């Protein structure tokens with residue numbers, strides 16, 4: 001099943017393995033130097049940062065160790081919005097060659113900018129990830145992430161081109177065409193969201209595609225939370241190694257971190273992004289191993305550096321002796337965002353925890369929707385999940401028994417009662433990008 005080739009064709013001029021394998025001490029030195037540069041650059045070029053640093057009493061020339069970063073205030077998404085569109089750019093606009101932007105469903109979108117150097121770094125970060133996981137010249141990289149204002153597609157494109165791969169920038173949607181191209185062009189690499197990958201699998205199976213006969217070997221899947229059993233499902237159905245890739249536009253886009261072939265934590269491209277985990281309530285920096293909110297400081301970007309940017313993503317950091325040889329710090333699979341955390345009768349629940357339980361139940365399809373309502377002023381949580389065709393036609397009583405047994409499994413894993421509603425196959429909306437896992441109906445009038 002693992003069709004990954006060995007690392008042949010090394011292209012040293014494009015590649016700096018010595019940094020990712022250099023070890024903690026060298027990395028810290030490198031980070032400290034880059035942090036000082038970044039802070040000086042922000043201070044010298046941008047009014048917002050100058051005011052910020054002055055208020056916090058931080059002199060960029062007097063940063064002596066990495067932990068001094070804790071003296072600096074956080075940057076939040078709200079502040080990016082308040083400085084819409086270009087207020088936090090740190091180079092003159094004529095040096096900026098690209099902007100990207102987030103969706104902006106709750107106000108001004110956040111706009112991020114890149115100089116030519118920043119685009120180069122972006123490509124470099126993903127190139128290292130792809131190269132280290134077996135992608136080389138000759139690979140055919142199908143990018144099914146959206147292009148456009150969303151950062152998903154471009155980063156992978158730059159990386160793949162730097163490696164000399166053939167890029168297929170198909171973008172999201174038009175699933176049958178995705179499948180045809182995958183087969184005809186013999187795509188070996190897929191860049192996509194996990195939910196859309198699963199949809200591609202489903203449509204492929206329906207029209208008779210035999211994924212074991214395709215050429216796909218590795219997928220870089222991310223842009224949304226997903227669970228370990230979801231990976232198993234994707235690998236089983238698509239016959240490729242599925243790696244978890246993480247990033248966000250404010251920090252650079254995809255390429256902040258990604259799993260190596262060990263699939264045990266995501267190596268952070270630490271020479272470009274300094275990571276911290278904080279307690280989201282107190283803002284206190286937490287030691288490695290403690291779960292909290294990820295905070296990133298960019299170390300090499302010029303147009304849009306971020307200083308202690310609060311991602312709202314929940315994870316923890318850890319160091320290990322990774323058999324892949326990289327010494328880069330790792331982050332655990334992000335569980336979800338503080339925004340998406342549901343608080344039901346005092347218990348914190350992430351959709352990904354529910355997914356993890358559902359995915360392990362035989363005869364359930366990997367398609368679900370969490371529905372929130374209120375009943376007598378109390379929040380009620382229900383999960384709709386599709387059953388496989390084979391059992392949908394069972395007797396009603398058997399299905400009710402099945403629902404109860406899943407409720408029991410959810411209760412023992414999560415500690416609250418979540419009502420389960422089994423749904424007919426193919427009735428829950430499929431995603432062609434980031435999946436919408438929660439339908440919040442609490443504000444709806446009856």
Ligand code: ADP
Pocket residue numbers: 102103104150151221222223224225226244245246247248249250253311313333334335336337
């Ligand atoms: P937004 O979704 O805020 O418009 P982006 O498109 O830049 O912004 O998406 C970045 C966000 O997507 C991250 O902050 C995180 O919440 C989520 N994300 C990205 N990759 C992963 C991943 N591998 N696992 C979990 N969540 C992810």
Ligand code: ZN
Pocket residue numbers: 260261262267322323324325326
């Ligand atoms: Zn590794």
